[in-house]
Amino acid sequence: MLAELRGLNEECGVFGIWGHEDAAQLSYYGLHALQHRGQEGAGIATKNGKGLLVKKGEGLVNEVFSGDALKGLTGRSAIGQVRYTTEDGRGAENVQPLVFRSTTGSMAIAHNGNLINAKELKENLEKQGSIFQTTSDTEVLAHLIKKSGRGALTQRDCVKKALSMLKGAFAFVLLTEEGLMVAQDPNGMRPLSLGKLGDAWVVSSETCAFDLIGAETIRSVEPGELIIINEKGLQSDRFAEAGDRAMCSMEYVYFSRPDSDIDGINIHMARKRCGKQLAKEVKIEADVVTGVPDSSISAAIGFSEESGIPYELGLIKNRYVGRTFIQPTQAMRERGVKLKLSPVHQVVAGKRVVMVDDSIVRGTTSKRIVKMLKDAGATEVHVVIAAPPLVSPCFYGVDISTDSDLIATGRTATEVCDLIGADSLTFLSAEGMLKAIGRPKEMKNCGQCLACFTGEYPTDIYADTVLPHEKELAR
Amino acid sequence: MLAELRGLNEECGVFGIWGHEDAAQLSYYGLHALQHRGQEGAGIATKNGKGLLVKKGEGLVNEVFSGDALKGLTGRSAIGQVRYTTEDGRGAENVQPLVFRSTTGSMAIAHNGNLINAKELKENLEKQGSIFQTTSDTEVLAHLIKKSGRGALTQRDCVKKALSMLKGAFAFVLLTEEGLMVAQDPNGMRPLSLGKLGDAWVVSSETCAFDLIGAETIRSVEPGELIIINEKGLQSDRFAEAGDRAMCSMEYVYFSRPDSDIDGINIHMARKRCGKQLAKEVKIEADVVTGVPDSSISAAIGFSEESGIPYELGLIKNRYVGRTFIQPTQAMRERGVKLKLSPVHQVVAGKRVVMVDDSIVRGTTSKRIVKMLKDAGATEVHVVIAAPPLVSPCFYGVDISTDSDLIATGRTATEVCDLIGADSLTFLSAEGMLKAIGRPKEMKNCGQCLACFTGEYPTDIYADTVLPHEKELAR
Amino acid sequence: MLAELRGLNEECGVFGIWGHEDAAQLSYYGLHALQHRGQEGAGIATKNGKGLLVKKGEGLVNEVFSGDALKGLTGRSAIGQVRYTTEDGRGAENVQPLVFRSTTGSMAIAHNGNLINAKELKENLEKQGSIFQTTSDTEVLAHLIKKSGRGALTQRDCVKKALSMLKGAFAFVLLTEEGLMVAQDPNGMRPLSLGKLGDAWVVSSETCAFDLIGAETIRSVEPGELIIINEKGLQSDRFAEAGDRAMCSMEYVYFSRPDSDIDGINIHMARKRCGKQLAKEVKIEADVVTGVPDSSISAAIGFSEESGIPYELGLIKNRYVGRTFIQPTQAMRERGVKLKLSPVHQVVAGKRVVMVDDSIVRGTTSKRIVKMLKDAGATEVHVVIAAPPLVSPCFYGVDISTDSDLIATGRTATEVCDLIGADSLTFLSAEGMLKAIGRPKEMKNCGQCLACFTGEYPTDIYADTVLPHEKELAR
């Protein structure tokens, strides 16, 4: 399904590299591979012998870094981020990496995730005189590091102390005087992988960035681990004991690129197995299977393979829809102008269609696509979702609306099916999903976070924990 | 396969609309749907009560028409074009529609195709005092219309007389004092369809533009037909007898969008049948089938379905690669940075892979992809091409290089296979392709042009006929 | 006064260079010096061994040629133009140089001026089958050259024959197979100078372009002269007998830059003498003299020097007002927001002010400035105009509105004075202006065109002669 159609957004993707003469340009390509994780802002900070350099802005990676923008970013180490921000630009100051300059040394930070004790930490920091220039959690970490440094601690110890105070989901990359630092929350909730490019070390939210630049995937960053990379090489340290692993299920289901691997499991293959599992869980009499592009294609292929119903391109995504695109008026939209998806008439006309999608958020998009298929002549439209229903908000960095916005909250599949106008609606069972993804069975929930499907959160949730989009709105 | 990787380019796409208050904006969406046919230039001309208005420029549709650009284009009729031009901008004056202003009335023309007697016509016109401001064939038609008008002919008769002098492949849309005129060459070599949107008439190179704006497909424009649409309605006329139908095969194989239909045959379905046919013609022992995105996906699905070998996403296309993208250096490319396609390691590692593509031009890209798959661990790579080998240049508007550039010219499949480093290479037979596409068997070559596969051209070819890209170079 | 405030616009400026390795870049600087003559479009065409290259677009010189735009313009000869066009972009196709491509050779043309028999010539050409893609006169010349070439004439003879058919004011630069050609109309109505830069020849609408690039001014191009510059050097030829010289008076009064010379007379000095002459013709009791920037500064200095009344900066021009500037709403403007000119309170408060301007067109701007000065505390505002009143339209390339728009047409100075709210209004006498500018007395009107002041046109005017801005509107 299409992220932009329904406001189901990842907060961002991060990338880092140490020890390569083309650090900035490789970061550019790395961020380009992560572009699907955030299209609203991008930035790269590099470190040369003299200090930190940073270039960031609103827009796509290739918009922010046009012309000679990369040339000024000298140095053999770099970190970068791509970011999703709110539409009115109020978040412009949140574009990362954030850079903190100090008489004793500077630091750049990029972050993916969401802290659940950010409000409490901020209030404490403000009581101690800290001021904030952004609404992002990233700045909280910088303040904590600085406060930790009042004694005679090394920078590494300050960072560890600061990280240990954070609750929630996070993947941090820091570029400091001591080197490139990489940290993952104690539950390992957001993907973060370590790779090697010749003698250089690279880290990335997804391994697809490694493939694009020709780097090799080494391993995932461990829960609670702090990796420091500098002239002495790579050192693995810990700032916290590893808790129960709780990797975000939606990374497998929806966010990550099909060519990425998380903990050694390929996303396309996992999705395809979910599609197959779905076909085992439900029997549908139909003529064609079609996926909602792009993220549901793999599951649709799997459903087709297992069910024996032919897989077809029943829906086509219109590329080239950029931000400068002139939107159709409401009147035009009602008269049938459709920008993002087009049905393929000959594929669906007179056919019983299985429409595979990865999720239903508010239901409005599903309803529109079902109608589109029926208008194109489909005699039946059976919606199958290659994941369990979304019923609870996410506090860990996925911008899922509050539960009142989630159509499946408090409704049966039949009720939802009626609302979206489909002939049937089937969700993959949670057990089926876990089995199909194939993470270790000995872990709790196979090491996955199921909070948005079950409402059971792997961490404490505080009374004042706010959803990601609420932070953006805070002033 | 990726057009931009190999210089196999369509010249353009055209769109027209008559009788709608949102003529310009609907043209904008129509051209947007045709964007894949040309990304270098775009333009729209409208006609209001007072005269012709035109806005055009280099870039994508949403770049040329940003901000308020559409607002000035008032009027209830419009034509537009998207265009591929040469990289150094020398063709900037060729961006269409071309507008010709006259004391007795003005005219806008947009064109898809290539005239094979353009040089001769131009020389004759120049002898009669005509001057040319572009290097495009479109200007030739305007001159011929004007010259035809010296007697007491109506504009329609002038246009018919002028069209009758043209040889080659063409689909013209004209916006004149007498209305919207639409013409197709006597062999009907380029796709051009007629549709209806409420009371308004629409024409388009591809029917996907109709789907996007909610219009209904009526029929193809006939070979040798001139359609005039004005206040009196639609009138069908002829400027020439219909010759043997010779629709460009590459439209089915490669150019058109999968959701378009040509002469009632859906592109995705045709390609899928080609893939199935291919699987009937060759038996390969393999573990996975993968298509080279985007245009070979349908054939790969068909091959998988017929062969029973699972279809997988073995290659991922990197989106977001725009013109402002900073290209990797040669050194980076050699070290493995790959911008446009990434292999999916877990899908191909240790597997025997069937790689389905739609064509091989110079062979360099195929070689690169084969290597990419093997580097990712594929034990065998069997290349299957869902079309016959390209061996002859095209004079009808497809920018296929001269035959010396075509790797298959004068080489056996085995020789080509060796050059691209594959374990086997199979082309679809011409008969198989014709059967799979499924056009009427009673027509010669089922009404398809096979020139690039066979060297047999459906029209005369003149000694001075030049290839499309040679025209751009002429000064 | 400010051109943009009142629609008194020059049509353009032209530049040419032959025989310099930096031809394109020097043209860029030359056009930059001529930027005040047209801010709406700019273009440069160069000629290298292989053909013509052209780059043009809407906007300022430094906007059209940003980044690497000049790099593609190779060759040792070039022509260029800056241009004023209508605001709605309909004239986009009129941006020059126009390039005409032919199987026997190509040609680029840039033009400053206005033909008065363009309509007749166009109609004749259309009867012979010519078609037009622009609304500019320039295209007429290209057609005439082509038509002239049907016999066995050399290109030079064709150009001469074509030029001889043109009536009106024109300064042409052509880049052809035979070299750089430069022509001036038989009355020499628009400025055009010849210069030398080392071994290279340069031509320009104004000599300020020579100063900027370090070239030396040689002489004016003669009325009726055709200069051909090529490998054989410079040859002076004629296409017509020289008529009575009739150099545009408004070039001295308003258009040209103060550092340019026309026929050896410096513009600043001529304007200053006009101011002095004005002070001789009228005695005003006042405290300060101020000029309306930029073009009236010189006359104000002269008025001050002759009258002994101190010269002050009573009005300041706001720079940085570009096309992207957000205009104030009408309400804001009424509340006093003034973008282009600000009064200097301390200079004018409590003072009797002589406000020197160079012309009054519709009177609205003068009225606004008088009010602005009075609002700032001026006790009296005496408007003195360093030229005679504008009473007749110009058919030679200056976009003066029709006479009904000219406030001075059919009104006495006293009546105009009342309309603009000044305490007195004085125009310079025509004799005084001629004497002050100081061209040869033995020529008729000292070799100046006085048509806009007197209604006596130096050439025939045809029934169908149209004003420049009417051409832009023609479709």
Next chain:
Amino acid sequence: MLAELRGLNEECGVFGIWGHEDAAQLSYYGLHALQHRGQEGAGIATKNGKGLLVKKGEGLVNEVFSGDALKGLTGRSAIGQVRYTTEDGRGAENVQPLVFRSTTGSMAIAHNGNLINAKELKENLEKQGSIFQTTSDTEVLAHLIKKSGRGALTQRDCVKKALSMLKGAFAFVLLTEEGLMVAQDPNGMRPLSLGKLGDAWVVSSETCAFDLIGAETIRSVEPGELIIINEKGLQSDRFAEAGDRAMCSMEYVYFSRPDSDIDGINIHMARKRCGKQLAKEVKIEADVVTGVPDSSISAAIGFSEESGIPYELGLIKNRYVGRTFIQPTQAMRERGVKLKLSPVHQVVAGKRVVMVDDSIVRGTTSKRIVKMLKDAGATEVHVVIAAPPLVSPCFYGVDISTDSDLIATGRTATEVCDLIGADSLTFLSAEGMLKAIGRPKEMKNCGQCLACFTGEYPTDIYADTVLPHEKELAR
């Protein structure tokens, strides 16, 4: 003289408005009037009922706020800044207003000036755990305000306490929960004026911004004064006793616009009197007086009026030189291409020229202009400077290079004259300047800062005080 030619740069200009429905747009026009004070960055922050909104970026005001950029800035109060930053963009994060967000309320700050104890303050703050995201002094104030707030102080008291810790030159505008706050350092070194627009209050670095928006100038902000404007009206408070007034002399001499007033003295008039005074102090036999545009025009007019030597436009500034301008190569420059100033040959050829300028920094520009005039035929060039020689660096916000870069440091006028190749060189005496500007004689140095002329600084200078451009370089 031209700021961009010699690196004599003001740090910025600030603007604020309270109580107007068009707060953002009026700020836009106000900043536009202050554009000469900084062309590298611009920003506006507004306050509506819900919080602070900010939009800022690199470039001119009309570049940063293009399209709909102003529409999102709702609210009835606003502050803004235009800024000069270093050329390599490292200062991008320094573009103001800076916004600080807090759980208890947010704050925006814009600043003009330079703190001389910034380093010490920063180090102290860092010791207390503060972190810095910019290299600007502005952030120091924000931290101090926050730290001051740990007790039970009101926001106003916190701001007062914080301001009282600052040493140096500063003009601050703050937009906070309590309203618009405006502060001036105890010596009143940078200009800052208060005005009224209907019921709304406005503040600006220069009064020319008031004129442009139709506001009335009320008075200067007093040294040591803190003005708070909110729903209760305007309240004047103090954070420090007023010290000796020490208004920057270079504001009169060079920075401010001629139509601005400082402490009731008009800049143009002050400069003209300086020119007159200079003509009293030195007698030169010469034929023409010319000023180096734009800032020396007023002094040149005064010199001419007093000396009786005619004032002429001997040098013309080329407008339209924007940042995207393609710079001439060194070779071109040596061959005479001159972008910024052109001499007017007929004005200077064969003449003895008095060239009036406002300052000499490194001397390279003066040398170039003298040569330009001589190359244009001037027989003698007498340079007169309407200010005393610059011999000492400025620590208060003017980017004058260290004294080793100042050509007049340790050299007599005769020695400097030889270096720049003039026939004579005269500086205005310090007494003459003070008298001509005409501030109150009873104040020390008439209430002006003369540090750059005398090396006597009106405040203490610390061992670790750094020049403005050194801050930009700090990381």
